[in-house]
Amino acid sequence: MSIPFGLDLGNNNTVLAVAQNKGIDIVVNEVSNRSTPSVVGFGPKNRFVGEAGKSKQISNVKNTVDNFKRIIGLNYNDPEFKEESKFFSSKLVPLADNKVGAEVDFGGEKHVFTATQLAAMFIDKVKHTVEDETKTKLTDVCIAVPAWFTEEQRYNVADAARIAGLNPVNIVNDITAAGVAYGVFKPDLPEPNEKPRIVAFVDIGHSTYTTSIAAIQNGQLKVLGIAYDKHFGGRDIDRALAEHFAEEFKTKYSIDVRSNAKAYNRVLTACEKLKKVLSVNSVAPLNIESLMDDIDVSSQLKREELEKLIEPILNRAPLPIIKVLKQSGLSTSDIDYVEIIGGCTRVPALKETISNTFGKPLSSTINQDEAVAKGAAFICAAYSPTVRVKSFMLEGMEPYSVSFSWDKQFDDENTEMKIFEKGSPFPAAKSLKLHRNKDFCVEAKYSDKKELPGNANAHIARWDIIGIKVPDEEESVEVKLKLRCNTSGLHVIEKAYVYGTKVVKEEKGKDKHGNHLYREFKKPFKLYNLQVVPHTYALSEAELNKYMEVENQLVAQDKLIEATEHSKNALEEFIYTLRSRMESRYADVMSTDEKSSLNDILDQTENWLYEDGEDAEKVLYDERYQKLLEYNSDLENRLQEN
Numbered sequence: 001m002s003i004p005f006g007l008d009l010g011n012n013n014t015v016l017a018v019a020q021n022k023g024i025d026i027v028v029n030e031v032s033n034r035s036t037p038s039v040v041g042f043g044p045k046n047r048f049v050g051e052a053g054k055s056k057q058i059s060n061v062k063n064t065v066d067n068f069k070r071i072i073g074l075n076y077n078d079p080e081f082k083e084e085s086k087f088f089s090s091k092l093v094p095l096a097d098n099k100v101g102a103e104v105d106f107g108g109e110k111h112v113f114t115a116t117q118l119a120a121m122f123i124d125k126v127k128h129t130v131e132d133e134t135k136t137k138l139t140d141v142c143i144a145v146p147a148w149f150t151e152e153q154r155y156n157v158a159d160a161a162r163i164a165g166l167n168p169v170n171i172v173n174d175i176t177a178a179g180v181a182y183g184v185f186k187p188d189l190p191e192p193n194e195k196p197r198i199v200a201f202v203d204i205g206h207s208t209y210t211t212s213i214a215a216i217q218n219g220q221l222k223v224l225g226i227a228y229d230k231h232f233g234g235r236d237i238d239r240a241l242a243e244h245f246a247e248e249f250k251t252k253y254s255i256d257v258r259s260n261a262k263a264y265n266r267v268l269t270a271c272e273k274l275k276k277v278l279s280v281n282s283v284a285p286l287n288i289e290s291l292m293d294d295i296d297v298s299s300q301l302k303r304e305e306l307e308k309l310i311e312p313i314l315n316r317a318p319l320p321i322i323k324v325l326k327q328s329g330l331s332t333s334d335i336d337y338v339e340i341i342g343g344c345t346r347v348p349a350l351k352e353t354i355s356n357t358f359g360k361p362l363s364s365t366i367n368q369d370e371a372v373a374k375g376a377a378f379i380c381a382a383y384s385p386t387v388r389v390k391s392f393m394l395e396g397m398e399p400y401s402v403s404f405s406w407d408k409q410f411d412d413e414n415t416e417m418k419i420f421e422k423g424s425p426f427p428a429a430k431s432l433k434l435h436r437n438k439d440f441c442v443e444a445k446y447s448d449k450k451e452l453p454g455n456a457n458a459h460i461a462r463w464d465i466i467g468i469k470v471p472d473e474e475e476s477v478e479v480k481l482k483l484r485c486n487t488s489g490l491h492v493i494e495k496a497y498v499y500g501t502k503v504v505k506e507e508k509g510k511d512k513h514g515n516h517l518y519r520e521f522k523k524p525f526k527l528y529n530l531q532v533v534p535h536t537y538a539l540s541e542a543e544l545n546k547y548m549e550v551e552n553q554l555v556a557q558d559k560l561i562e563a564t565e566h567s568k569n570a571l572e573e574f575i576y577t578l579r580s581r582m583e584s585r586y587a588d589v590m591s592t593d594e595k596s597s598l599n600d601i602l603d604q605t606e607n608w609l610y611e612d613g614e615d616a617e618k619v620l621y622d623e624r625y626q627k628l629l630e631y632n633s634d635l636e637n638r639l640q641e642n
Helices: 053-054 078-085 115-134 151-165 174-183 235-252 261-278 302-307 312-315 318-328 349-357 373-385 542-583 592-610 616-640
Strands: 005-008 013-020 024-027 040-042 047-050 091-094 100-104 109-114 140-145 169-171 195-204 209-217 219-227 283-291 295-302 339-340 393-397 402-406 416-420 427-437 438-445 459-466 479-485 489-511 518-534
Touching: 005 100, 005 115, 005 174, 005 261, 005 373, 013 115, 013 373, 024 318, 024 373, 040 053, 040 100, 040 115, 047 053, 053 295, 100 115, 109 115, 115 140, 115 542, 140 151, 140 174, 140 373, 151 459, 169 174, 169 373, 169 459, 174 209, 174 219, 174 339, 174 373, 174 393, 195 318, 195 349, 209 318, 209 373, 235 261, 235 295, 235 302, 235 312, 261 302, 295 302, 302 393, 312 349, 312 373, 318 349, 393 489, 416 427, 459 489, 459 542, 542 592, 542 616, 592 616
Parallel strands: 005 140, 140 169, 195 339, 219 393
Antiparallel strands: 005 013, 013 024, 040 047, 091 100, 100 109, 195 209, 209 219, 283 295, 402 416, 402 438, 427 479, 438 459, 459 518, 479 489, 489 518
């Protein structure tokens, strides 16, 4: 039986949650951490994903890709690419469709991977982490993404989940998932017939700052507003600190860490730790051994100095709050509580700025690091036929206006209409009636490109409506389209059909003589369904299968390399074990000649292991291990007989 899986796909770290044991549990990874670094690294033979990728990042910086969430759906010629590229040590290249990919050395060759593939590699890794920990097979997942993700980016993330062998039942805004966690686990919420509690959520993570206002009652949540700054987060503070120390080290030690990717990455890592120390201390040291040219560096920073360095960032902190209050039509006095989540909200100066902007104290009654993943797991559980959850109604909010347009078939017809207004609730369904005389196309796009973040594509999707048959005596037929903004915020045409009218008789009573009276009226009814062929940002079945095949091959290769390394280590360890036992455990059951002979065999095996066998196949390590095991078994039998 599969268990519901919630994935908070963070830019720096990802949190995994599952719905089980009548609750929501956080799943620890292979080193027992409650979050996993969002990193994919590539080596001479295999990949290093998550913790393994992070541990090798400094020594393998050019072939390690982090921040991959930020290049999902990004065009190479987008003005935002310049901003994003400075956070990457790996090489970013344009793909055939002008999207951004990463070029790495892998297996001794150059490889280019799409952002969707990189996300799929990571999701596949954490999927296996959850399966190993829970001893179950995963099927469904709900993935939390930034609120500013467009439909193209949401389709990309959903495709990444599919490549990893999962069914993405929902792509939810991370700030909304946190609100769900609040609404589900808080015990003292107003009842549906009472005034709702107005809660502001502020989420500042590694790369994005999002704020939302929601009306919450027991069993339901309605989003009233969402605003964001997509270039505001922990990585911006880390970089500001790194640039400060880069200048200091240039003067103090005559080294330029900006010219060396490994050195600069080590400074960034040290600055991240220093930032965390300064969140609870007034001063913190920074020491890095052999940073560059065998030079050890040391320095320190006071909290006041940190706040001065990040002053331009702090000055932007009130803006999303002002925007979300305006969008929701509320004032600070209308807000009952302000909940902060995300690692960056631990910075004291940032907390103070947020509190001053709202004019009230901040709350942390939900886990700052895990609330999003828990909310996503609950949403996934709501789709599961095997798990029972409390009833909870979630009403999101359209971030942008969406218009639909269609082919022009008549001279005087209007061919475009705004269907979903910005700020309107979703999920939502609408209908569109059109007179058509042949098959046609419908296109959805964002109504105002200026509303979109950066230079995002305004196009959403296109659908071919096929199967229209116009009777000889008619000029056209009436077509009805069922449009929907689904729970993932994706706009779709659910169905299309031709309908007409027929005369219906309905009894309306009797006259004074007892005769039945009828009225006739025209009633619309569906004549026949039309075929809807979607053209969305989702991968085609052929493309999806191709990427799935590649990922499965890479997984098999990683497992083989891991198993080979395990066999090699087991052989090396058993050589030392057998040598030790010859002088202790088996000393009384072996003759001098036998010891000498076995020693020769162990020396030969050890020499082979470090020379010709340094890079051998798994089967060769296993064969030599088996031979030594036979010697050990024979000696064990002698020992038992004695």
